[in-house]
Amino acid sequence: MTISRRYxxxxxxxxxxxxxxxxxxRAQTSPDDARTVRMVMSDIMVFDPILSTADITRMHGxxxxxxxxxxxxxxxxxPQMVEKWDVSxxxxxxxxxxxxxxxxxxxSPVTAADCVASxxxxxxxxxxxxxxMARANDISKKDEKTFAIALKEPLGVLVDAMAAAxxxxxxxxxxxxxxxxxxxxxxxxxxxPFKFNExxxxxxASFTYDRNENYVPRQEPADGFAGGKVVKVDRAVWQVIxxxxxxxxxxxAGEVDFVLAPPADLYPVIESDxxxxxQVLTKGGSTLAVRMNxxxxxxxxxxxxxxMLHLIDQEAFMRVMFPDPRYTQTVSSIFGNDxxxxxxxxxxxxxxxxxxxxxxxLFQEAGYAGEKIIILQPTDWPEASNASQLLADTLRKIGxxxxxxxxxxxxxxxxxxxxxxxxxxxxxxxxxxYSVSNPISSAFLLANGDQAWFGxxxxxxxxxxxxxxxxxxxxxxxxxxxxxxxxxxxxxxGVLLGRAVQPTAHRKALTGLLEVPGxxxxxxxxxxxxxx
Numbered sequence: 423m424t425i426s427r428r429y430x431x432x433x434x435x436x437x438x439x440x441x442x443x444x445x446x447x448r449a450q451t452s453p454d455d456a457r458t459v460r461m462v463m464s465d466i467m468v469f470d471p472i473l474s475t476a477d478i479t480r481m482h483g484x485x486x487x488x489x490x491x492x493x494x495x496x497x498x499x500x501p502q503m504v505e506k507w508d509v510s511x512x513x514x515x516x517x518x519x520x521x522x523x524x525x526x527x528x529x530s531p532v533t534a535a536d537c538v539a540s541x542x543x544x545x546x547x548x549x550x551x552x553x554x555m556a557r558a559n560d561i562s563k564k565d566e567k568t569f570a571i572a573l574k575e576p577l578g579v580l581v582d583a584m585a586a587a588x589x590x591x592x593x594x595x596x597x598x599x600x601x602x603x604x605x606x607x608x609x610x611x612x613x614x615p616f617k618f619n620e621x622x623x624x625x626x627a628s629f630t631y632d633r634n635e636n637y638v639p640r641q642e643p644a645d646g647f648a649g650g651k652v653v654k655v656d657r658a659v660w661q662v663i664x665x666x667x668x669x670x671x672x673x674x675a676g677e678v679d680f681v682l683a684p685p686a687d688l689y690p691v692i693e694s695d696x697x698x699x700x701q702v703l704t705k706g707g708s709t710l711a712v713r714m715n716x717x718x719x720x721x722x723x724x725x726x727x728x729x730m731l732h733l734i735d736q737e738a739f740m741r742v743m744f745p746d747p748r749y750t751q752t753v754s755s756i757f758g759n760d761x762x763x764x765x766x767x768x769x770x771x772x773x774x775x776x777x778x779x780x781x782x783x784l785f786q787e788a789g790y791a792g793e794k795i796i797i798l799q800p801t802d803w804p805e806a807s808n809a810s811q812l813l814a815d816t817l818r819k820i821g822x823x824x825x826x827x828x829x830x831x832x833x834x835x836x837x838x839x840x841x842x843x844x845x846x847x848x849x850x851x852x853x854x855x856y857s858v859s860n861p862i863s864s865a866f867l868l869a870n871g872d873q874a875w876f877g878x879x880x881x882x883x884x885x886x887x888x889x890x891x892x893x894x895x896x897x898x899x900x901x902x903x904x905x906x907x908x909x910x911x912x913x914x915x916g917v918l919l920g921r922a923v924q925p926t927a928h929r930k931a932l933t934g935l936l937e938v939p940g941x942x943x944x945x946x947x948x949x950x951x952x953x954x
Contacts, residue, residue, distance in 0.1 A: 456951055459932065461680040462669045463660040465626055467832065469618075470607045471592050472547055480590065481943040484647070485631050485658075486527070487592035487612035490518065490537065491585035495646035495705075497939040499585035502640065502648065503532070503593060503613075513576035520567045523638030526595055526613045534569035538562065539599035541571075541584075544591045546603035550583030550863045551591070553892060579862065579892045586863045588942060615639065615651040615947050616658065629660040631946070644948045646938045654934065654950035673698060673927060679951065680928040685804070686746045692927045700925040702749070706940040707923035708855040709758055710743065710806075711866065711916045712813065713877040715850050717841050720790045727914035728771075729784035733816055735776040740920040742812050743805040751921045756867060756910050759921060761860075762896055763903035768911040782820040795824045796844045798852040800831040806853045809919060813851070838876040852876075853919070857940065861888050861906065869915050879915040 463481075468474035471483030492502045501507070505521035524532035538561050545551035560572045571580065584591055593599075598607045610618040615637045622630040639650035661678060663669040666685055672678045674695055684692060684700075692698045712730060714721040721727050740750040754772040757763035771777075795817065799810040807828075814824045827849070829837065834852060842848040856866030867888070871880035887906045891899060928935065931952040938944050 457656040459655050459658045459680065459946075459949060459951065460678040461658060461660050461682065462663050462672070462678050463629075463682050465662045466629060466660075468606060469610055471590060472543055472603050473606050475589060477943040481946075482618070482629075483590065483592050483612075484614070484943060484945045485616040486610060486614045486618050487594065488524070488532075488614045488651075489585070489591055489593065489647075491581055491591075492647040493585050493939055494648040495937060495939060497646075499581050500642075500645075500648035503537075507581075513578075514573045515570055516573075516580060517564070517568065517570045521638075521640075524613055525636055527611045527617050527634065528595075529636075530595065531566075532593060532613050533566050533596070534563040536596045536599065537593055538569050539596040540591065540593045543594070543599045543601070543603050544589065548583070548586070548589040548591070548863070549865055549868065550579070550586055551589070553577070553862060554580060554583055577892055579860075583863065588857050588863050588940070613637075615653045627662055631658045631660070632656065639947075644936055646936065647945060651945070651947040653947050658946050670927070673929065676929065679932045680926065682926055683924055684927045686744060686749075688927075689746055689925075697929055697931075698927060699930050700927055701935060701937075702923045702925045703935055703937050703944040704923065704940060704942065705937055706760070706857075707749075707751075707921050709753055709857075709921045710739070710809070710853065710855050710919040712919060713852055713854055713866075713875075713916050714914070715841075715848065715877055716879050718843055718848055718850060719793055720785070720788055720795065721850060723788040723790075724913055725784045725788035726790060727917075729781040729788065730917045731771040731781075731911065731914060732777040732784065733781035733820070734917055734919065735774070735816075736918065736920040737774065739809050739812060740922065742808040743919070744922045749923050749925065753918055753921045756907050756915075756918075757903055763900055765900075765904045765907055767904040768908040771911070778816070778820050785820065785822065790822070792821075792823045794844060795822055795850045796848070797824060797826050798834045798837060798849050799826045799828045800834045800852075801828050802830050809853050813853070841878065856916075857942070860891065862891055866916060867910075869910075869913070877916070879913065881909060881913045881915070884909040884913070884915075 464478045466478050466482055468479050469482055471479050489502050490504050491499045494500050503520055503524055505519050507516060507518040509516050520532060526532060541561055545555035557573045557575055557577050558571055559574050563569050593613060594607060595611060598609055601607055610620065615634050616631040617634050619630040619632050633653040633656050639652050642649040644650055644652065666688060669681050670684065670688055670691065673681050689700060692700055714727055714730065716722060736752040744750050751759055753759050754769045755764040797810050797814055800806050810826060814826050817824045837847065837849060838852055840848045857864045861867040865875040868874040869879040869881040869884045871878055884906055887902055890902060932949060934948040934950050936945055936948050
């Protein structure tokens with residue numbers, strides 16, 4: 423999963439025809455909507471941020487749910503719903519007290535019981551949450567505003583895990599959070615700064631969010647996902663416009679205020695318009711990667727996986743995925759470029775242009791004899807679709823028998839769970855992205871076999887090192903990072919394609935958009951239109 427896959431907005435045609443396109447949205451925009459922001463987003467298929475990791479679902483969750491902690495613009499956890507907390511002398515018991523004024527959209531108060539149920543549900547799916555659940559003796563309500571997490575052993579990253587924005591921790595009503603994590607919550611009732619307007623929801627066309635007049639923001643200034651969630655507009659309308667030309671024409675005409683993911687071929691048009699602006703809101707960007715299936719040939723053989731390291735020319739893949747070089751970087755460390763832990767351990771394979779001759783040799787050493795290699799190609803994620811085609815062509819040039827299996831991302835997300843052989847609907851390769859925040863919260867960086875993310879890499883020595891990560895300081899983690907990366911590039915848990923950030927486009931009259939760490943969506947509070 424990555425930038426445009428998340429947003430699922432199809433690429434438009436040539437930018438040259440944009441300015442001449444007639445508007446289809448003028449009738450939908452009233453002249454007195456100065457306190458309404460219209461945003462071109464993608465359709466929401468799943469509304470539960472625990473059930474889906476799609477960015478559009480996450481942004482929906484940011485709007486309607488509140489969180490116990492949140493990351494500021496520097497990625498540092500800050501209290502959000504929590505007023506105060508303390509840790510016992512033995513570092514095994516954390517006690518949290520909620521701040522005053524927290525209510526759900528149905529008028530009921532937020533209680534400690536809601537928080538306990540929400541933590542338990544989140545802990546079924548998030549990597550950091552699973553770690554908390556594994557170490558917890560008990561998670562319990564103390565009174566209406568106080569709950570505690572009692573641990574079997576200290577866990578210094580507990581608050582960091584609760585503040586993470588990958589699978590973030592939405593506080594739901596106890597009756598909703600009591601559902602299994604595999605069962606969708608459909609009520610859309612949170613305690614966040616926006617209310618979801620069910621009456622105006624038009625799946626496939628638009629979704630409406632109204633300011634929650636009863637929300638009590640924190641007093642601190644807004645900073646990333648943290649601080650005061652002050653809503654400065656009355657309404658935000660998410661409009662689903664699949665044709666990028668139409669979306670940009672509407673933006674230029676002032677009929678919409680914001681376009682989430684404009685394609686790179688339209689950047690020059692946007693930058694030449696004095697009323698428009700490109701802005702990167704998700705500062706962390708996405709690290710793109712090839713994921714291989716460890717369970718099926720040829721990639722059950724480590725030599726075949728190592729061949730992929732030498733095959734990839736990151737600059738070529740970035741060109742077909744994100745043509746504007748201002749928004750891309752090469753990356754050779756599994757810890758990315760901008761964390762405290764990037765290193766060059768075991769990166770001798772990394773070179774400009776790759777080494778296809780070495781890749782072919784390694785495939786031969788793996789015993790590859792022309793077996794079919796299935797690449798899952800998401801046709802509604804243009805960047806990954808293009809990269810899948812380039813990867814197929816690159817493999818064919820060294821003699822591999824490759825077939826592209828074209829499908830939507832939702833179909834891919836289902837098929838990638840199949841662990842069987844390709845004749846039974848299995849797969850060999852798909853392209854995704856991953857968070858490089860840390861190896862505890864990043865599912866991509868797990869290598870615990872059946873418990874790992876799709877592809878199911880397994881390396882016990884690596885996992886033993888990863889298990890130490892939560893309990894050591896930054897300096898010790900830097901040592902661990904080198905050891906872990908050295909092993910990763912030996913067993914090849916995945917192959918990197920590069921890093922990219924996705925700028926949004928908006929009218930300059932829309933201000934206050936918050937820049938956030940990571941690459942997983944942004945919040946809508948704090949934004950306002952110049953005429954408000």
